[in-house]
């Protein structure tokens with residue numbers, strides 16, 4: 001009997017297919033649908049610190065009365081309260097309609113008061129917390145050391161406040177990625193997700209205007225998380241989930257072979273709907289049957305850095321020999 005069970009978020013999951021945080025996981029009807037189609041876990045839309053800070057700043061700018069301080073305190077309290085109440089309701093609604101574990105997602109851009117929110121998320125019934133941590137490293141004065149401090153402080157702040165498992169989802173924008181992941185894993189996280197994918201800028205050349213790029217990933221983008229999953233999975237002692245550009249059962253299997261415990265997907269569900277989960281599960285089970293594997297652990301990590309016969313492929317970045325290969329093949333054709 002083939003089992004797709006795996007572990008991530010400190011929980012046993014029925015299968016490794018996690019519905020990633022997005023607007024698709026911001027309402028109970030959609031969440032029910034993902035659960036009915038057999039999601040391994042569902043990560044709710046993030047609650048964003050930036051959103052609260054922006055709203056707070058807008059209101060603060062309109063207040064110039066003698067009671068400025070009072071207003072600031074009042075609105076700070078009020079905005080946070082509203083955000084917490086709305087997110088708490090989403091967690092409770094999601095819990096009521098989903099058999100799959102419900103993971104709350106907290107975005108933060110500073111490691112301050114905002115993270116007190118974690119204990120309220122726990123009280124609302126979330127099974128685990130995913131910290132969606134990111135500060136765009138575009139300030140020339142920000143050093144790798146400064147960024148690392150922010151990530152570690154945020155994780156410590158949250159892990160110190162809750163009993164439920166805590167994971168982080170990070171970007172690949174680190175000059176010392178392996179070292180940062182190693183430090184995060186040392187905080188006894190229940191998992192690290194490699195990688196988040198963000199809104200990108202683009203340029204409209206007709207209007208000569210800066211615009212937002214279309215938000216969905218392309219299916220070759222899976223190669224970046226594949227590389228880092230393969231490199232880091234045998235070294236961290238912390239479960240990894242791969243994310244970005246994962247659309248097909250073949251790509252899910254590749255991530256598992258590289259050592260991921262699970263995958264997180266969003267774009268594919270915008271394109272194919274929640275029912276795609278059933279097809280993915282069927283195709284993964286079919287491949288396992290063909291290969292004679294009973295469980296994910298039978299093959300997980302078989303092609304990681306420490307197990308692959310040719311691990312140098314993970315570290316190779318330049319196209320020296322393959323470019324030569326293409327050149328030779330092209331010559332033959334001519």
Ligand SMILES: Cc1cc2nc3c(=O)[nH]c(=O)nc-3n(C[C@H](O)[C@H](O)[C@H](O)COP(=O)(O)O)c2cc1C
Pocket residue numbers: 020021022023045046047105132169195196197215216217218243244245246264265266267268
């Ligand atoms: C429209 C949209 C909204 C998203 N919102 C969030 C979010 O609120 N929090 C978060 O951590 N990730 C968010 N993401 C990122 C996804 O969770 C995921 O990490 C990323 O899209 C890469 O996976 P994919 O290639 O399968 O889309 C969003 C992605 C999309 C496309």
